[in-house]
Amino acid sequence: RYRTYARQREEPAVTKDGQRVELHLNAGLLVELTSLADTGAEGIGLFRTEFQFMVADTLPRLSAQEELYRAAYEAAGDKPVVFRTLDLGGDKVTPFTPATREPNPALGWRALRMGLDRPGLTRYQLRALVRAAAGRDLRVLFPMVTDVSELAAVRAILNQELAHAARHGHEQPRSVQAGIMLETPAIAFSPDACLRIADFVAVGANDLMQYFFAADRQNPRVADRYDFISPSSLRLLQSVRQACARHDKPVSVCGEIAGRPLEACVLTALGYRRLSMAASALGPVKRAIRGMDCERLGAWLASVLDEAETGEETPLRQRLIEAGE
């Protein structure tokens, strides 16, 4: 297997019927960026900037943040890097953020909510990103957007920081794109307002599924209880993909499902063309995509989704495997 993965490293992820899927990496630490060359990934689809904060004893300074982002750009070379702003809180705690005991941390003060309540933190991070991106393409992703007003507010901070950099004589990024992590059902069901102002979308399937199925991703008793390959979540992801297409906004899926071969094939059949995953998942996913017939799986899914409310009781995953699709 390993040899197969190595052999296909330079091959694109193309389905048997010619649909090209981009495979990107999720990363957060510099050491993970060495996987870009090992795996043949097309870029960093999700750089989790909070990792630097989670492994530090004190709040990383502006210069340390800038240095990390610059190093990420350098390691990636010509390949694109998407930086996600701090996604702290919830399952991601740091030694120095106050241990705010919340009854439901996943539903609590986390990610962009914290970022907007502590705008200084966000401004510093965006300042570091803007500086590191001098002369390069800056792709920033905001986590846990739940309402369009949050996206508008953080975009305004980004614009302030671009102006700040210009005022202080720093070279500007070559281009700037601001995207949203789509990981709350509120946005999934009503995406248009955000899609009008976001430049791109990354579906954060770990959180989206957690909130959709009301099942804590951290709790093993319930985390594996619900299956993404079931009619309800497939419909959700299908409608998200269609909404992004309506607005002509690029969309990727990150989150664990994108890194599982069967799930990645299903996402491809639903029309997703960019998946971002852990380095170890890339080989198996590419192999699966190269072995699938996108149109046939898409037609099969459409037909079973059509009949899904009419009483078929065998789980969809099982039917999919049995059908040998």
Ligand code: PEP
């Ligand atoms: C997600 O929620 O799917 C995601 C990619 O982000 P994280 O796992 O870091 O919350």
Ligand code: MG
């Ligand atoms: Mg998330």
